Amino acid sequence: MRISTPIHVLAICGSICFCTAANAQQKDSTRVAATSANKIKNGYEVTGQVTDAATKKPVPGINVVVQDIAAAITDDKGNFKIIVPSKTSVLQFSGQGFQYKDVAVNGRKVINASLYEDGFTSAYDLVTLPFRQAPKSQISYAVSSVNTDGSWTRNKETPDNFLQGQVAGLNVIRRSGTPGVGAEVFLRGFNSLNATNQPLYVIDGMIYDANSYGRSIINGHVTNPLSNIDIKDIDNITVIKDGASYYGSRGANGVILINTAHAKELTTRIDFAAYGGMNFTPKQIPLLNTTDYRLYLTDVLRSAGQTDAQIQAQPYMNDDPANPTYYQYHNNTNWQKKVFTNSHSQNYYLKVTGGDNIAKYALSVGYLNNDGLTDSTNLKRYSTRFNADLNLTPKLTANTNLSFSSSEQILKDQGLTTANPALIGLIKAPFLSVNQISETGVQSPNLADVDIFNVSNPVALIRNAQQTNKYYRFFGSVKFNFQFNKHHSVSSLTGLVYDKVRENTFIPRMGVVPDTLRNAIAYSRLGASIQRYNSFYNDTWYSYKRTFTGEHDILFNAGFRYHDSESEQDYAQGYNSPTDDFVSIGNGVTNLRRLTGDYGKWKWLNAYAALNYSFRSKYFLSANLSADGSSRFGRDIPGALSIAGNKYAVLPSVAASWLISSEKFLASAKFIDLLKLRASYGLTGNDDIGNYNTRSYYRAQNLLGSQGLVLANIANPQLQWELNKKANVGLDVALFNERLNLSIDAYHNVTSKMVTLDPLNTAAGMQYVVANSGGMRTNGIDLSLNSRIINNAVKLDVGLNVSTYSNRITALPADNLITNYAGATMITRIGQSTAMFYGYKTNGIYTSNNEAAQVGLSIRGTDGSLVPFKGGDVRFIDVNNDKVIDDNDRQSIGNPNPDFVGSFNGKVSYKSMSLTALFTFSSGNDLYNGQRAILQSLSSPANQFANVVNRWRFDGQITDVPRAAYGDPMGNARFSDRFIESGSYVRLRTIAVNYNLPIKPKLLKYATIYLNADNLFTVTKYLGYDPEFSAGRSPLVQGIDTALEPQFRSAQLGIRIGL
């Protein structure tokens, strides 16, 4: 707690500064509105014409401005005349319905500009940065800006999912198909092994903590804080990809700035949108049919040592209809159909904006009801937002961004667990039925219980398991801005987050396989969990902005941010309620009840200074510096800045760019609109090093029924932030009157002081200590290309985003780190990519016992004896040639990192109709198909993948599927390249048509119909349901298919009306 004192002191200092500034404002007030046009001495006259780029017709009413100095408006023939201060000035063109554009005068007398319509992807798009809004052409950092344009065609998306394919270098992997579950977002590959790799989200100037604290007690589910943001509330998104150090020790993974929509005009506008849609089940995984399944079953039971008589005595082998169990075991049930169903979605949204000179408001409410793919799962979300802009006095303005969102989601377990209905639906014997069946074949309405193979009834889980997640988050901030005069201002933003997740689960005993606890059998399982997160945030800064002689532009900001967060999770697990009607946690058996929890409290203080300088709007320089203190940092970090015993991370960055196209020597090259070279270098940090790892703490421990405390860790007071150095070089090009826009960036990110779990000597009593012993680097290239192909009444735009990265580990506490997850083994080794799949390579199947004997490989049995491979076993490759297949024969068998990820997009518009399409792709990544590893294990009575009909049965049979062997004694289904598949895919991520209805303006302002579809088709060779999934946010678990709900196709029809 001692660390908090100086942070408090600084916070108080900041508040005092702000108060002083507020007092000072009274004195000079009147000069703000004064403009300084028409006062130019020795001016230089420029004339020209502005035309519409599509129709080539002149455009009247376009503002032509030299920033802060001169202004003109085009006449009805599109002509303008303006006196500019120098030959190096820049003209800014803007007008309602048209793009914003900068054109350098560059010594020319006549400048003709042709403007595209609003919404055109341009090199001059305005980008919102922490302290300013500027055309992209004037920014030196590697940033991408996404204008959501209302997102009316993508209304169901969460902001993270929405970003997929929008920004080069941003690899968005949707976690699963569960509505609202969001995505893992990796900006430019990985930067850390154990700390977060998630970019920092800043919404309306306030840090939005998008981590979910604690874990969901619903298997496979992740509570996604970003799902609280209604995509239709978002105005624009900026992705800062390089080391801008704006957010110091929290910016190592890049920063995503999200700005929600404020009222743009004073007139009242009412937008109402309603959508209805369908979600479609994915293509089923082909499984054995009842005939082939029973034949497989015969083989696998025989391999278990059952005799002919024992096999024939199994009730499902008896084909006599007089047999009392005949009807129970002679059905043909497609279990996949029982689990996944087509479902519906609904969405309503109302937004009202307007106001007057004093106050403007934007008010929105939304309701989403989206059914999941798994039968009877559903997400309901209510969201509200109130954004206001208040002119309190001529100098004092205020902005509020208040949002409250609440959701209720009905879920089912996912992942490789016995309570995942989707997984059970794959392995359940097809000859069984959903309901109980009498001796005479009469079907009962009661569900069938656990079957003869000890497999649950998936329908029992769907109907009777209760798993709900109720979530709400309040996220609100108020920002005051006091403008002393034209140049000086002080702002302060204060915000609060209050976030709560309540989960309740109940897994019934009827129809579900019991779980085994240490001291009991868990027939029914009950759970309750509460996760809380709340934080206080303040950002206060001083801003200085000035233009000298029309050539030097300076923007300087300095301030500090304070973030105080607290999280807590408490959950209880209970077991064996008296009957399946008792579903709440209190009904479990008392002495089996477990209560656990987690608590964290941390503070972060960031003092920063940012300078932007430009000369003749041609040479740009930005420099940032931040000094961060955090309650998480150790107190003995060597070499760190120390203030009052607390250590601070000092992280500077610098960026420069050169607008070459504004140089004189390119003035004559008319086909070049923009050519800009950028370079940046910056230090950022990652403070996700654990709240208490620098201190030693105790945890509760139960020993033979008595409760006590034991030491939980070894403190590392030297533990510091991960340091991430980012270098970036970029080139922006716009050619042929912006018909072709290209942006390319090359980067080199180096993580040092990477947090690792250093193994300890046994005598230490702990397995590891958290330290900064790792290192990693990631190099890569991002490319984005946009082009207008057809530019007349029909407009066709196409775009391409593609990025590639290579990741190498440079330091680890040990030579390699082997991790296991969901049946997969990964190796992280110095000099290689993070988490390569590490397993056995195979080379087909032994066709005969003789062949196996000739090769002469064996495995080591549990008793130490050698067990030779036989015909029908998998031919593993013996790497070390010791004739024994064991752990030493493992090698890298796949890389979950993609070679390329990106997207294509296209947009065609004609009159009041337009069609947009977004294709996303991933190429060269490998996936571990954990689901298929079960479906091709041939080791149990679980139903199998359809190609198991080709299993090896006979000496000499040439096939690629091994023999059936109960319990898999030879390890044929071990983690090997049999189950590593290419994860490359191309997907029609979204396609949308909108049509503006011709209406009488008296009744409505406008009405638009939307027809859109998601995931319409995916071209992939991946044999699971879908190649896109993420089992967790760690880079160590990427590319592992753990049977989460797959992505699915959906389509919807919507209408939006404006009043």
Add this chain to the structure above:
Amino acid sequence: MTVKYNRILLLVCVVAALLGCNKYADETKVNNAALGQTLAQLIKETPTLSRFNELLIKTGFDKVLEGSKMYTVWAPDNQTLQALDAGTLNDAERLKQFVGNHIVNLSYYTNTPNPVLRIKTLNGKYIKFSTTQFEDAGITSANKYVSNGVLHTINKLVLPRQNVWEYVNSTAYKQKNYINTLDYQAIDSAKAVQIGLDPVTSKPIYQPGTGIITRNLLFDRIGDLRNEDQEYTFILLTDAAVDAERAKLKPYVQGANNDETERLSSLHVIKDLVIKGNYALQDLPASITSADGVTVPIDKTAIIDTRTTSNGTVYIMSAANVKLSDKIRPVKREGEQPDGFSRTDKSGNIAYRLRLNPLSGQQFNDIYIFNHKIPLFNVRYNLKELYKVPYKVYWVAPNDVQTVAFKQRFAINDPLSTAFAETDVPLKNYNQVFVGDYVPAQFGGVTAYVVAANNGVDATNSINVDYFVLVPQLP
């Protein structure tokens, strides 16, 4: 127009290919044409098996071989089937037996037997399958596998065999009649109709005349000779030989009446002529030991005939001269395996011990009952069968932990009987001690008792038995 239509068609095809492109098609297709077939189809499509196919259809087995279970079929080819007699062909039941004899559950390849497999066919009989032979037929074409099993072709008719009992019952030997006299009626409660519960005992009351089944004393003892699952070696004696054996045994199996004596002599002769397991002639040892431990000498020259049946081999022999001393053997009973005690409340005083004989160094188990304070406490042993012959009774009672000797008494059928005198149990005596003589009145079971001294004094009323033995005194 056609050009335009072609283009549209092409577009439709491309779209269909894109949308309908099935990534699973390649992965899941059957990689061997045979695996797409069933046995029924394979046999149908094999011209040399057309006659067998006709028989399959006639008997309905073709439906079976279409099914989703694994089968192995040994199909006789057309030429072989010509030899099938018309009697079998025209008798539906026999034909079914014949065809069923060629089909078994599960798949068996010629590399499976090591060296011979005995497999149950669909007609309930067993066949023998080796790497080259099916019973005595040669395999001409092997290991044709399809989705639901494997097909072999054979070149000789294999008719279903009789089992041991079917064969014996079909002969005219007296031994068959003697076995038949051992039949008796019993009630099988599972087959009987229950009509109520006895209000006193709560036992079920069955409707008279229901649930009555015929059982056989011999089969009860040595197993059902009709059971195809069990293989036997059965010695069928000629009439003279079986009568000689019965005459030899008759004085010692005197029952309550003459009929019973006759039956007992049959049972006790024949029970030792059957052993479980199938000995081929060449493997037949010089003597075999029956389940009761009786040694039966096998004189191979006395074997008149050998019959192979579906569940074993029957040797017809002119003599099997079992020595009386091999038949009537000492009855030994371990002390630590009692059938009961005179009271049930003394388990705390009863020790089942594992002790060491310090003289021989051997371990032994015994029963030691001590400090029970009950005069004439006894331990009970049921002896199932005693032949009608004088027995001498001995026991071993080590008395190895006490400091005082005690007395205990042996009794038969009545624990209070003083037919046997009280016998001293001296300290640390590991030797067999003569206890007395006993002559049963007739053949049958008795209850033996070891009775404590008639006092309640600790140590002097202990009981201790390692074992006791009744040694027959044969002439």
